[in-house]
Amino acid sequence: MFQIGPTYAWSLLVAVAMNIQCTMAGVGSFSARTKYNIEAPDMGTGRQSAKLSDKAWEDLNRAIRIHMNYVEQLPTSISSVLICGLFYPTLAAYLGGAYVLGRHIYGSGYSKDAARRTFGFYIFFLPLIGLIGGSVVGIEKVLWSYYF
Template sequence: MAIVDIPNEYGYVLLAAVSTFFVGTWHGMRVGGFRKAAKIPYPYEYASYEQVQTASPTNANLMLAFNAAQRAHQNFNENHPTALAAMLITGLKYPTTAAVLGAVWSVNRVVYAIGYTNSGSEGGKGRYYGALWMLAHHVMVLMSVKSAWDFISA
């Protein structure tokens, strides 16, 4: 049986993990602002293709920005559980690396969202400015496998 020693640096991992909660809250508030500007009522999740096509250019851009903000938020929600778990597992063996990767993940989720919404009329191509989150995400997942293997092998 492996005994888990929590490294002193694990607090940084927890701080990086907590940062993801603030990023998620920021996403939700941001979507709300874009929803209000685009005049998309609840419970509709997106402005439909037909709504965008028949709207004035100004309103169409507002709707596309809302759709992009909503999609960025959903993409965050889809990836958050895996990133958080991988960060916490990785941090048990590699706390500094996990904390740095977690911070990179959080910062780039914000860059991704801003880029996406600022380029909604261009198909959201601006999201690629924050694509570094994907690299951080996959490295954390792979390192969590390595951490788990290290515990099994101990």
């Protein structure tokens, strides 16, 4: 079985960092909408954004996509760092930290040009796979020891 100890706090800290980072991406999306006078419910593809220049439209949509992509993956990343951290707290903290770093690089690159997001994608996606894998292995070990 597992026991929650003080090292699990690092997994919690990484989860909080993910929440903060996603919120800041939301602030970036809000700032872009404000800059280009795009009001809700237009998400960068509506009538208001049709009046923007191509460059302004791309800037707006990149900011929105940075945030939405994070929102789409936040449940997976946070649950994985918390579950993996129950079994492997140090590993989860390192992989979660790499995920946060990769997300930062992804967002920085994407904000300049959509093609520049690829490097950051690999830096956050590979640790995410590790977190999911660590979660599965940890759960499997507990179930195996309980039932067999």
